[in-house]
Amino acid sequence: MSKNFNLNGDFPPNNPAGEKVGGTVGDFGKKSPTKVGYNKDKEPFVGHKACAGCGGTIAVRLALKALGERVFVTVPAGCMSAVGFLYPQMAFTVNSIISTFAGTASMLTGIRAAANAKGLKDVFVVGFAGDGGTADIGIQALSGAIERGDKIIYICYDNEAYMNTGIQRSSATPFGASTTTSPAGSVIGGNRLGKKDMFSIVAAHNIPYAATASIAYPHDYIKKVKKAAATDGPSYIHILAPCPTGWGSENNQTVNLARLAVETGLWQLKEFAGGEVKITHKPKELKSIEEYLRLQKRFRHLNAADVDRVKESIG
Ligand SMILES: Cc1ncc(C[n+]2csc(CCOP(=O)(O)OP(=O)(O)O)c2C)c(N)n1
Ligand code: SF4
Numbered sequence: 001m002s003k004n005f006n007l008n009g010d011f012p013p014n015n016p017a018g019e020k021v022g023g024t025v026g027d028f029g030k031k032s033p034t035k036v037g038y039n040k041d042k043e044p045f046v047g048h049k050a051c052a053g054c055g056g057t058i059a060v061r062l063a064l065k066a067l068g069e070r071v072f073v074t075v076p077a078g079c080m081s082a083v084g085f086l087y088p089q090m091a092f093t094v095n096s097i098i099s100t101f102a103g104t105a106s107m108l109t110g111i112r113a114a115a116n117a118k119g120l121k122d123v124f125v126v127g128f129a130g131d132g133g134t135a136d137i138g139i140q141a142l143s144g145a146i147e148r149g150d151k152i153i154y155i156c157y158d159n160e161a162y163m164n165t166g167i168q169r170s171s172a173t174p175f176g177a178s179t180t181t182s183p184a185g186s187v188i189g190g191n192r193l194g195k196k197d198m199f200s201i202v203a204a205h206n207i208p209y210a211a212t213a214s215i216a217y218p219h220d221y222i223k224k225v226k227k228a229a230a231t232d233g234p235s236y237i238h239i240l241a242p243c244p245t246g247w248g249s250e251n252n253q254t255v256n257l258a259r260l261a262v263e264t265g266l267w268q269l270k271e272f273a274g275g276e277v278k279i280t281h282k283p284k285e286l287k288s289i290e291e292y293l294r295l296q297k298r299f300r301h302l303n304a305a306d307v308d309r310v311k312e313s314i315g
């Protein structure tokens with residue numbers, strides 16, 4: 001357990017000397033060797049070691065900004081824990097803890113139960129799990145937590161592969177993408193399977209609130225995080241978060257790609273509440289997907305038939 005996690009009701013938790021340092025204290029009571037004191041505007045996630053242009057860190061930071069300090073954060077194995085919990089530096093300045101790869105949602109359930117038992121009011125329990133940790137290994141725990149009706153916020157930052165361990169295909173990897181376990185070559189042209197639709201799977205549980213989001217639409221995302229926070233029960237947000245390292249894109253194209261995914265219709269912004277699905281942003285005219293594909297090396301081998309198949313996936 002990280003030192004900046006406690007259930008005593010201290011928010012934020014990581015200031016043993018009563019000092020607002022933020023971002024780098026994880027050195028078990030001593031000052032961090034690289035303390036820079038940049039928590040003046042209450043940054044919840046700073047000093048992490050993500051690659052330049054990482055979309056996942058934007059998803060985490062924006063959500064935590066929206067939720068404020070009274071949060072308990074759970075992050076399973078994956079890039080966000082790898083880049084956020086680096087002893088003796090701690091990028092999370094709010095209560096945060098790493099869970100097992102499969103156990104994000106069950107850990108959230110436990111934290112919620114403990115917070116309730118302690119009588120902590122107005123606290124949010126939020127998890128940030130990758131697509132592998134959500135659509136594959138963590139789906140059982142997630143399904144259980146939704147069924148139980150636990151008041152938790154589950155956010156899947158979707159970079160469309162197991163990035164932290166070297167870009168292996170997950171069930172959220174889109175058709176055609178080259179990964180290290182679906183390599184494009186003379187035998188196969190990248191991933192031959194389609195992307196699992198987690199939004200629909202979660203909605204099929206009749207969850208009180210679910211949404212999709214994109215890091216290129218921060219206002220839409222923050223609104224959804226706040227709706228999730230106000231939901232009396234489980235909520236789920238699936239946010240597309242490009243990864244330059246795994247997608248083979250330029251660092252400065254992350255937001256552009258997240259926007260193009262929406263503008264081409266490949267990624268819809270929507271929400272589910274009260275049994276109904278609502279589109280929250282409808283592009284006036286859909287852009288052609290070629291530009292989106294061209295900016296990513298993972299798609300550069302696609303032939304015309306493959307591109308047609310990608311087009312067919314547009315809802
Ligand atoms: C039970 C278990 N299996 C495998 C791993 C190794 N592992 C750590 S992170 C990771 C990839 C996570 O992928 P994803 O959830 O998509 O998050 P990302 O790294 O893309 O952010 C894997 C396979 C592990 N930590 N635990
Ligand atoms: S590999 Fe991708 S998801 Fe992981 S830190 Fe780098 S850019 Fe972010």
Ligand SMILES: [Mg+2]
Pocket residue numbers: 130131132157158159160161162163
């Ligand atoms: Mg991933």
